[in-house]
Amino acid sequence: MSGNTFFPASFRRSRAVSLSLFILGIIGLISVVGPYLTGNDYLSIDLYNRFSSPAMAAQSYFGTDDLGRDLFSRTLMGVRVTLFVAVIASLVSLFIGVLYGAIAGYLGGKVDAIMMRSVDALYALPFIFLVILLMVVFEQSMVLIFIAIGAINWLDMARIVRGQTISLKQRGFVDAARLIGVSSGGIIWRHITPNLLGIVVVYMTLTIPQAILVESFLSFLGLGIQEPQTSLGSLVNGGVNYMESAPWLMVIPATALALILVCFNYLGDGLRDLVDPKSTT
């Protein structure tokens, strides 16, 4: 045996988990409290103070953008919107995935085979291009973004939930429920779903960074969050145009985005290893 048997590799992991959680907590806290502390809002235009660099600007930590708006407030707003969109979109995919996976796993047999074959087929679809098409064709709105991102990300969730459901339905309490005459729907809703909660929460932390990536990708292309609203993706997109003269406009939101994504990925990876040590990558 190698290593410490009390704290196998998971111990090192859990340090990464707690550190990520801590950083995400701080970022979340600043993004909510920050705007009240500086007193600058993210929309006020100040044409006399365009492009002041973080070093020069008197009142703003991160400098100002092409319209003289305070980049600190804008970045915080971007963090809020990005996180909000990602969490809601992940909940959408969680809802679809859990429902789909639990039904397929519980009913089994032909229904299961057909449902999971469709998931296999959907895996091969380049969803992102359909989403872009959706964004082009219809009026861009937050709700559309939630639904679009949720619709991409539910496949993994459905597979995992199905696997868990199959092992859950062989347990005694499900037999007991069936014996006293609870319907299939009732068993799935009252007995299976609550027991899936643990693994679902873990995989949701892995879905959130994917949702962030999709949202910021769309916003970067100008198809996601629209002005005067902003997200980290749209901020990076705006900053790219002034990369040579005012690099901070791109570098600061990009760093924030990267930091959030790294933390979420470490968090999700670490939690998954704790719950399910067999899984790799």
Next chain:
Amino acid sequence: MLRYACLRVLGAIPTLLLVIAIAFLMVHAAPGGPFDSERVLPPDIAANIERAYHLDEPLSQQFFRYLQGLVQGDLGPSFRYRDYRVSDIIGDAFPQSMRLGALSMLLAFVVGVSLGIAAALRKNTLFDRLISGVAMIGISVPIFVVAPLMVLVFAVLLDWLPASFASGNGASRFILPVIALALPQIAYITRLTRASLIEVLQSDYIRTARAQGLKSASIIRYHAIKPAMLPLLSYLGPAIAAVLTGSVVVEQVFGIPGVGQFFISGAVNRDYTLALGITIFYAAIVIALNLVVDLLYGYLDPRTRAR
């Protein structure tokens, strides 16, 4: 094997039809016509234009007309680039995109596999942790952040390489785009290779080989590497989709006149037929390559055929 192959090929066709139908319906459910502009056209002219593009026909008839063209490799006329067929635009732009994508995939697999093997063999050392940490950052940081940063550092500050495709010549103008597109894939492949090789090295037959006194180097070379590569094959499908998505950003940032750039311009200008055509084209590529991967997997690992 033949039965398996036939089933797989037959399974891919409805998937493609589904994408075509979804995309087609989505575009045609769009509020407002494709020719809406600030200038209001006289009704006769508007009707003429609609007739020329067959927009006055019922939806089902339009769909079958579209499918008919599709079978013959025709994706209809572009709504914005007058006198151009969508298929011609894709045909002109695709070689650039393909070169970019193929080079990136090649780079990603060569570098990713090497780093992954190196990290797996030095498991839990400083080197391994460094590689794993960098790979995690590589997975997390999106291409649209990496690509502009690379332009900023290597083109603007250091002035080593051209900042855009048009301003450079020869091979040098490919270096930054190819690396930018490959980086996230390098990170994924490194992690995948590392995890897979570590798992294989713990399996019983490797222990048997060790017990028989085989040298470590030959165990790795002849017994461990090949089975460890199998998960990489199944990652090929997602990798292709990711590279196609990434190429949209990379072509945008570096100004490469590829399919991705036309897709974005089609999207921004509301050139519905162009955006629709490119979506279907991408879908066909992804589905076809997934099919190839499936068949290869079935060939290499007979267990998957049984399902």
